[in-house]
Amino acid sequence: MTRKTLGYVKLIWHCPNCGSRNPGPQKICSNCGTPQPDNVKFEQLPQAELITDAAEIAQAKAGPDVHCYYCGSRNPATAKVCSQCGADLTQATARESGQILGTLQSGPAQPIECPACGTPNDPNAAKCIQCGAALTEPQPAAPLPVAAPAPAQKGQFPLFAIIIGVAMLALIGGCIFFLVLSTRTTDLTGQVESVAWTRRVLVQELVPISGQDWRDQLPPGAVVGSCSERQRGSERQDTGQTREVCGTPYTVDTGSGFGEVRQDCETEPIYEESPVYADYCSFTATVWQTVPGPTLTGTDLNAAWPQANLLGPNQREAGREESYEVVFKTDGKAYTYSTTDFNEFQQFQIGSRWTLKVNSFDVVTSVEPPQ
Numbered sequence: 001m002t003r004k005t006l007g008y009v010k011l012i013w014h015c016p017n018c019g020s021r022n023p024g025p026q027k028i029c030s031n032c033g034t035p036q037p038d039n040v041k042f043e044q045l046p047q048a049e050l051i052t053d054a055a056e057i058a059q060a061k062a063g064p065d066v067h068c069y070y071c072g073s074r075n076p077a078t079a080k081v082c083s084q085c086g087a088d089l090t091q092a093t094a095r096e097s098g099q100i101l102g103t104l105q106s107g108p109a110q111p112i113e114c115p116a117c118g119t120p121n122d123p124n125a126a127k128c129i130q131c132g133a134a135l136t137e138p139q140p141a142a143p144l145p146v147a148a149p150a151p152a153q154k155g156q157f158p159l160f161a162i163i164i165g166v167a168m169l170a171l172i173g174g175c176i177f178f179l180v181l182s183t184r185t186t187d188l189t190g191q192v193e194s195v196a197w198t199r200r201v202l203v204q205e206l207v208p209i210s211g212q213d214w215r216d217q218l219p220p221g222a223v224v225g226s227c228s229e230r231q232r233g234s235e236r237q238d239t240g241q242t243r244e245v246c247g248t249p250y251t252v253d254t255g256s257g258f259g260e261v262r263q264d265c266e267t268e269p270i271y272e273e274s275p276v277y278a279d280y281c282s283f284t285a286t287v288w289q290t291v292p293g294p295t296l297t298g299t300d301l302n303a304a305w306p307q308a309n310l311l312g313p314n315q316r317e318a319g320r321e322e323s324y325e326v327v328f329k330t331d332g333k334a335y336t337y338s339t340t341d342f343n344e345f346q347q348f349q350i351g352s353r354w355t356l357k358v359n360s361f362d363v364v365t366s367v368e369p370p371q
């Protein structure tokens, strides 16, 4: 991060005795003659402009003014002896400096109304142009120290976090509720009423296909036809160049009655989207495709596999599937239990009695021999 000084602005202070607004560099209230005490802080003008006067800029850069240890008078940083009492200023206390006074008030501000005659005055004026009364406005907006470069909106975070938190809790609660309902079971006694089985051989067949695709996506063994270059996507590239991104200018108290206008900037790399090209090709190929294979079903416990009946080397077996169902009859209600375990299936003789574990969704989760 680089910190830049954009220039300097005149500040103001308010007289603690009469409330008048005084220009920052002025050390004594122009209305009542009270010297500015060291605890009366500088504030921004409602409508700040960078100063151009060389002498004022030099004053702004000289460092914080000092307060005489003997009489308390404010003196410039460069002074050797107090202008009020002549005391040596090597022991003097420097005014506080470096505080951020807020973002630079560079926009046009509201006119300030004279408390004595009601005349609207220039927002930066110290005295009424009509009657000469001191302008003692209640200070509008800003002099609170604002977090300078990018004020973080901390206030919004907790509400956002609470909403997310509540949503997460609801989700976790829902999952636990579902888990409890599906694992909590009731024991029922059931009698096997009927059984059924299905067995299937999966068959794949070599079939010719043709189409178009990216060269690196073609099926293995494909015969490539014509290809052309096409844009496939884009890529973010570092151009090697940079740009500067700067925050809002803000004013810092220099302790001299002038504010330093600063701006914090970051250097960012500049990226560029550039298209990525690749070969798009037409092709022909032969690929394995799954075709409906032979299926056998039955309603007894003697399940058997169907014949695959492969037609030469262009067909192959690609696996087997089996599923079994048992219908149990309980007190007035029938439950269907499904399994893929043939050994388990074979135990369910028609008319035999078993203990069924049924969960809250009325699903049989397991079947055990009767106790």
Ligand SMILES: [Zn+2]
Binding pocket: 015, 016, 017, 018, 019, 020, 029, 030, 031, 032, 033, 034
């Ligand atoms: Zn005063």
Ligand SMILES: [Zn+2]
Binding pocket: 068, 069, 070, 071, 072, 073, 082, 083, 084, 085, 086, 087
């Ligand atoms: Zn003094």
Ligand SMILES: [Zn+2]
Binding pocket: 114, 115, 116, 117, 118, 119, 128, 129, 130, 131, 132, 133
């Ligand atoms: Zn007036």
